[in-house]
Amino acid sequence: MSFFKFTKSASLAALLALSAFPAFADEQHFPLQSYRVGPYASGGTGFFGGFIDYLNLLNDRDGGVNGVKLTWSEGETQYEVERGLEVYERLKSAPGIAAWNPLSVGIAYAMLDRVAEDRTPLITLNHGRTDTTDGRVFPYVFPLLLNPYSESSGIVNYIAERSGGHDKLKDLKIAVLYHGSPYGRETIPIYELLAEKYGFELSQIEVAHPGNEQQAQWQTIRRQRPDFVVLRGWGVMNPVALTTAQRTGFPADKIIGNVWSNSEEDVLPAGEAAKGYTAIVSVSAGTEAPVIQEVTEKVYGAGKGDLADKTRIGSVYHNLGVVNGILNTEALRIAQERFGKRALTGDEVRWGFEHLQLSPERVKELGAEGLFHSINVTWDNHEGEGLVAFQQWDGTKWSRISDWIAPDWALLRPIIEASSEAYAAEQGLKLRTAEDVDKVATD
Amino acid sequence: MTTILALPETSRRILPRPSAALIWSALVLAVAYVAVPLFASRYVIEALLLPFLALSLAAVGLNLLTGYAGQLSLGSAAFMAVGAFAAYNFNLRLGFLPLPVSFVLAGLTAALVGVVFGLPSLRLRGFYLAVSTLAAQFFVQWALSKFGWFSNNNPSGVISVPKLQLAGFSLDTPTGRYLFSLTIVTLLSFFVWRLTRSASGRAFLAVRDGETAAKAIGVPVPQTKLLAFAVSSFVIGVAGALWAFTYLRTVEPAGFNLDRSFQILFMIIIGGLATIRGAFLGAAFIVVFPLLLARAGAFLLGGIFDSGVLDMTQRIVIGALVILFLIAEPKGLAALFDRIGARLSATAARLIGSSSPSPRS
Numbered sequence: 001m002s003f004f005k006f007t008k009s010a011s012l013a014a015l016l017a018l019s020a021f022p023a024f025a026d027e028q029h030f031p032l033q034s035y036r037v038g039p040y041a042s043g044g045t046g047f048f049g050g051f052i053d054y055l056n057l058l059n060d061r062d063g064g065v066n067g068v069k070l071t072w073s074e075g076e077t078q079y080e081v082e083r084g085l086e087v088y089e090r091l092k093s094a095p096g097i098a099a100w101n102p103l104s105v106g107i108a109y110a111m112l113d114r115v116a117e118d119r120t121p122l123i124t125l126n127h128g129r130t131d132t133t134d135g136r137v138f139p140y141v142f143p144l145l146l147n148p149y150s151e152s153s154g155i156v157n158y159i160a161e162r163s164g165g166h167d168k169l170k171d172l173k174i175a176v177l178y179h180g181s182p183y184g185r186e187t188i189p190i191y192e193l194l195a196e197k198y199g200f201e202l203s204q205i206e207v208a209h210p211g212n213e214q215q216a217q218w219q220t221i222r223r224q225r226p227d228f229v230v231l232r233g234w235g236v237m238n239p240v241a242l243t244t245a246q247r248t249g250f251p252a253d254k255i256i257g258n259v260w261s262n263s264e265e266d267v268l269p270a271g272e273a274a275k276g277y278t279a280i281v282s283v284s285a286g287t288e289a290p291v292i293q294e295v296t297e298k299v300y301g302a303g304k305g306d307l308a309d310k311t312r313i314g315s316v317y318h319n320l321g322v323v324n325g326i327l328n329t330e331a332l333r334i335a336q337e338r339f340g341k342r343a344l345t346g347d348e349v350r351w352g353f354e355h356l357q358l359s360p361e362r363v364k365e366l367g368a369e370g371l372f373h374s375i376n377v378t379w380d381n382h383e384g385e386g387l388v389a390f391q392q393w394d395g396t397k398w399s400r401i402s403d404w405i406a407p408d409w410a411l412l413r414p415i416i417e418a419s420s421e422a423y424a425a426e427q428g429l430k431l432r433t434a435e436d437v438d439k440v441a442t443d
Numbered sequence: 444m445t446t447i448l449a450l451p452e453t454s455r456r457i458l459p460r461p462s463a464a465l466i467w468s469a470l471v472l473a474v475a476y477v478a479v480p481l482f483a484s485r486y487v488i489e490a491l492l493l494p495f496l497a498l499s500l501a502a503v504g505l506n507l508l509t510g511y512a513g514q515l516s517l518g519s520a521a522f523m524a525v526g527a528f529a530a531y532n533f534n535l536r537l538g539f540l541p542l543p544v545s546f547v548l549a550g551l552t553a554a555l556v557g558v559v560f561g562l563p564s565l566r567l568r569g570f571y572l573a574v575s576t577l578a579a580q581f582f583v584q585w586a587l588s589k590f591g592w593f594s595n596n597n598p599s600g601v602i603s604v605p606k607l608q609l610a611g612f613s614l615d616t617p618t619g620r621y622l623f624s625l626t627i628v629t630l631l632s633f634f635v636w637r638l639t640r641s642a643s644g645r646a647f648l649a650v651r652d653g654e655t656a657a658k659a660i661g662v663p664v665p666q667t668k669l670l671a672f673a674v675s676s677f678v679i680g681v682a683g684a685l686w687a688f689t690y691l692r693t694v695e696p697a698g699f700n701l702d703r704s705f706q707i708l709f710m711i712i713i714g715g716l717a718t719i720r721g722a723f724l725g726a727a728f729i730v731v732f733p734l735l736l737a738r739a740g741a742f743l744l745g746g747i748f749d750s751g752v753l754d755m756t757q758r759i760v761i762g763a764l765v766i767l768f769l770i771a772e773p774k775g776l777a778a779l780f781d782r783i784g785a786r787l788s789a790t791a792a793r794l795i796g797s798s799s800p801s802p803r804s
Binding site for chain 2: 036037045078081082085086089105106109110112130180183185187188206209426427
């Protein structure tokens, strides 16, 4: 009898605990579709490590965001779409979800209609499907700081600057070596358009995922003798590209890496072959920024750091994760100003992201001066006009070799709108207007 | 109860075996059609059952070719891709076609491609044939990413499939997608089951067990092999369309890589060659079990290890289990379950026999 009594009271307590949980827990949750194994583990551990480190810093230093504690849970995706979706379905029932950050274009694509249905923001920092920049069609998707088209435009502008102006581009031959994935193929049309506009000769060459064999591609490049090679790699593809380039005699300083080919993990394994290699950044490497110092002291000092290897603090992916943390939590802070200092709904957080405007002064206040320049997201521009810079690898560290510069947004916007409007027509979606922004669902 | 038990041994044995199988199938279908939509959570349907159904069907298709007809193929994922992209294009370009018709046409397209890549089977056997079906794997993936037409010139090569609709009804809910999937899988599995019990099915077995002997008794070996390739690819093609339309709702060629082909092959080896149940058991083991294990691992040890370590551990556990299962029963899970079932019913019979008053006493 006593056993039954015990189970009865225990289950009652459990029931109470379960039902009461969302009511008083003032917590905002980040479900993380992370990847710590597989060919892209270096990117995954750095990015998600930095993200978690920043959340830890806010929790310990400020008790979260205005007293709302930040929590997270992880599911391993290995960068695979199927696993990413499984994790999405598994984690989405958690209360108080702020936003999703899968760090995979393939997974993000598969989540497009799901997040719209569930009304939760989907953040694809520095990557993603370019036309999601158009907030009229994609209210819940945010390719923050830099979408793939802006990245391409930034790189071509830099090549022009190095060659002595945009009018010199017409004498150039540029090869784009891209990763054989949705992420890699995303920029095929924009490079074609840029080649047409500026008159340079273009060849685009695919490297099959994961990219650890590139002999054939570099033989082609050797035959074509381009003036520059744009490397749009990811993970193991990057060091292999640099070493194969060296073997086939292509100089590293004529290779321009994109925003996912710009980390220490991309150049260190290539050793000498990477010396002189240049890459675009929207978030700088280095440990000088105060917020990185603080993460080192307070989070790693307390033994709570997420990176297993402390020397990776301040590396490109780690800093990117920290900046991702800043952007996500600042969106929460902005939304809290309007909706109250409590755990917010997904749609309220969406409103926060649509007003995520951080001036260079605010970035400095946040201790991130030098890490990234600024961001200016509006309801219809979900990228937020991030600026880019270029950094060069000297064999031991990255150093910035350009100022923060702006991609050619005016050129890109019409193509983005054409593409997003086509998607809206295909899916039967109505374009949002400025009035729709403040219609916020409270569940 | 007692009267039935009191029946003489012989009359109990007359109950024909197929009817037991029928009762079981009916029971499973009743649970699948009634209980699952009522009780299963969205996670169970979206993350477990939808991929399980699509891959089970692919395994049923491959089992027909490899298990019944004895032709080893590593091109299953390619035929899935053909089915998925064909269904997408039929749906896009011939929008007036009802969805099931696009699916059938997608299956037929896959069957056609299957026959073409099945031609080497007329000359090659065993491992050599397996290697030649690899050509399908590479060719299809290459063609799908090379020619933008297949993905409607989508820049990244990823297509978003349209919302599921049938005769004006929207099936765009987890339950709708599940029931649609389940119905197609049930119909096709039944069709394959009937086929294996027809003259063609017996011809498949004859070809598998000895081509020369089959030829000697008058089985048209080349036609039989090509028929096996055609039907198998049809089923796998429809499975691919289900995978794309009901589960992922987005497709890119890279999702149908060699890994997926191996996965389907392992399903039928672990599940049991030349059985329909084996395909489902194998799919359950390969698709559902790792997720359950991952969740159990994360629940028990999530606080101690990060998700990477857990994932590695999980692979080791699954690898060890595969070896254990195959040592315990080389004919696969289907045979293992049969043995367990037989032993259980024997035990049950003994228990009932000893506890209920014996009619003789």
